[in-house]
Amino acid sequence: MTRGASMALTVQSSPATNDYRFLVQDDRVHGSLYTDPAVFADEMARIFTDGWVFVGHESEVPEIGDWVSRRLGTEPVLMVRNRDGAISVVANRCAHRGTTLCPQNDGNNRNFRCPYHGWTYDLDGTLLGVPGPKGFHKDTADLGLDRPGQVDDYRGFVFANRSGTAGPLSEHLGAGGTDLIDRTSNMSPTGRVRLRAGWIGQRIDSNWKMWPESDNDGYHLNFTHASMALAVPDTYYDEIVMGGEEASASVTRAYDGGHIELDFRRGYTTELAWLGTTRDKVTDYCDALERSFGADKAQSILWDGPPHALVFPNLFLAEMNIARIEPLAPGVTVHHHTPLLVEGTDESVNRRLVLQSEAAMGPASFFLTDDAVIAERMHRAFQGAVVGDGGWVDLSRGLEREHSEDGQRWSDITDETTNRGFWHHYRDVMADVMVNSPHNGA
Structure with missing residues (x-):
C-alpha cells in the first residue's frame, strides 16, 4: 500500500481463539464481543477497513x-x-x-x-x-x-472503504439500504436533504455495537423510556410501541447486508403522526411534496414518514435525524447526531425539526441519555467476560414467529429481529477474517 493511494493499515491479525461462528449463534451472542480488545482490533480491520463506512x-x-x-x-x-x-x-x-x-x-x-x-x-x-x-x-x-x-x-x-477491496457501494447497500436512504431523501420536496444544523457528539463508555442494538430495539421503550411516556403523553410511540406485545401493526425488519429497521409505517393512524402535527400547520411542506412527487406519492410520504433504521455498520437514520456511530476503543463510543433538514419549503418545518431533535437526542433528551446509561451498565457488566458456560446475551425473542421473504425478515415490533439481523451479518463478515483478511500476514 503506497502513500497517496490507500491509508496505511495498522490493525493486527485476529487470534485463533476468536471463533466468531461460535461467539455469534443464531439466538445469542457472547458478552466478550463487547469488551475483548482483540475483537475490537478485528472489527477495525474487517468492518471499518475492509468494508464501506x-x-x-x-x-x-x-x-x-x-x-x-x-x-x-x-x-x-x-x-x-x-x-x-x-x-x-x-x-x-x-x-x-x-x-x-x-x-x-x-x-x-x-x-x-x-x-x-x-x-x-x-x-x-x-x-x-x-x-x-x-x-x-x-x-x-x-x-x-x-x-x-x-x-x-x-x-x-458519502461512504468510504479504506482498503479498496469492498466492491461497489451498490452491493454494500443492496435493496434494503438503498430503499432506506431513498425514503430518507424523499422526505425533502427536492429529494435532497441538508445536514447543516451542526452535530452533537455524546461520548459513552460502552462498546459501539450496543448502539445499533439499542437504536433499533422495539422491546425496551416501555421500560428504559418510561419517563418520556409520563412527561409527554399521547405521542405516537404510545400507540406504536408502548401498548405492549402485538398491540401494534408496526414491525421490526432485518434486510440483507446487516441493515435493520423499526418499521412504524403500518402503525400510524393519522397523517403526519411521525411529525407530531397536522396538515394545516405545515401546509407549505405538504404542498411542496405534492408539486414534486404528485398527489399519490406525497400522500404516501406524509403517512409513512421517515425510516427508523441502521445502514450497516454506522449510519443511523433516526427518523428526522441522522446519527453516526463512532468507535474509539472497546469501551468508548461517540454517538453523533444532527437534525435532518429539508429543502424546497418554508423554513418553519426545519425549525420544528431542530426542536424535535433536541428533545429526542440532545444532552437533556428523553431517548439518548436513557440509552447511554443502559449501554454503560451493560458494558460494565460484561467486563472480564470470558468464553465459557456464562456471559451470553439472549436474542431469541420472536425467533419462532419471524417471517422471511425477498431478502428480508420481519416480526412483531417488540421482537429481536433487528438485533439478530445485525449480528448474523456481523458473523458473516467477521468469521472469515483469519482466512481472507489481507492483514493476517499471509
Whole structure:
C-alpha cells in the first residue's frame, strides 16, 4: 500500500481463539464481543477497513475548500469538497511526521498546511510543496496524504472503504439500504436533504455495537423510556410501541447486508403522526411534496414518514435525524447526531425539526441519555467476560414467529429481529477474517 493511494493499515491479525461462528449463534451472542480488545482490533480491520463506512453528507461541504473532520473506524480523516466539485476523503495526518492537519471540526481552506514543518497539500491530498526541497530525494508524488481506496456516495450520503477491496457501494447497500436512504431523501420536496444544523457528539463508555442494538430495539421503550411516556403523553410511540406485545401493526425488519429497521409505517393512524402535527400547520411542506412527487406519492410520504433504521455498520437514520456511530476503543463510543433538514419549503418545518431533535437526542433528551446509561451498565457488566458456560446475551425473542421473504425478515415490533439481523451479518463478515483478511500476514 503506497502513500497517496490507500491509508496505511495498522490493525493486527485476529487470534485463533476468536471463533466468531461460535461467539455469534443464531439466538445469542457472547458478552466478550463487547469488551475483548482483540475483537475490537478485528472489527477495525474487517468492518471499518475492509468494508464501506458512512462518512458524511455532501451538504456538509457545499463550497470548494469546505471540509469536516471524521473517522473511518479509529482513523481521523477529512471529507473535503475539491476544486473540481468532487468530494475527497483524506487522512487528517501529515505524510511527513504525522501531525494533525486540522484540529477543528470543520472549516474552509485553499489548501492544507502542516503547522510542524510547513508541508502543504492540495484539497485532494496531493503534496504541493515542502520547505527546503533540495533536502529531499523522493518524488513528491509519493508523499501525498493517505486516501481510502474507494469513496462513493448514494443520494449525497458519502461512504468510504479504506482498503479498496469492498466492491461497489451498490452491493454494500443492496435493496434494503438503498430503499432506506431513498425514503430518507424523499422526505425533502427536492429529494435532497441538508445536514447543516451542526452535530452533537455524546461520548459513552460502552462498546459501539450496543448502539445499533439499542437504536433499533422495539422491546425496551416501555421500560428504559418510561419517563418520556409520563412527561409527554399521547405521542405516537404510545400507540406504536408502548401498548405492549402485538398491540401494534408496526414491525421490526432485518434486510440483507446487516441493515435493520423499526418499521412504524403500518402503525400510524393519522397523517403526519411521525411529525407530531397536522396538515394545516405545515401546509407549505405538504404542498411542496405534492408539486414534486404528485398527489399519490406525497400522500404516501406524509403517512409513512421517515425510516427508523441502521445502514450497516454506522449510519443511523433516526427518523428526522441522522446519527453516526463512532468507535474509539472497546469501551468508548461517540454517538453523533444532527437534525435532518429539508429543502424546497418554508423554513418553519426545519425549525420544528431542530426542536424535535433536541428533545429526542440532545444532552437533556428523553431517548439518548436513557440509552447511554443502559449501554454503560451493560458494558460494565460484561467486563472480564470470558468464553465459557456464562456471559451470553439472549436474542431469541420472536425467533419462532419471524417471517422471511425477498431478502428480508420481519416480526412483531417488540421482537429481536433487528438485533439478530445485525449480528448474523456481523458473523458473516467477521468469521472469515483469519482466512481472507489481507492483514493476517499471509
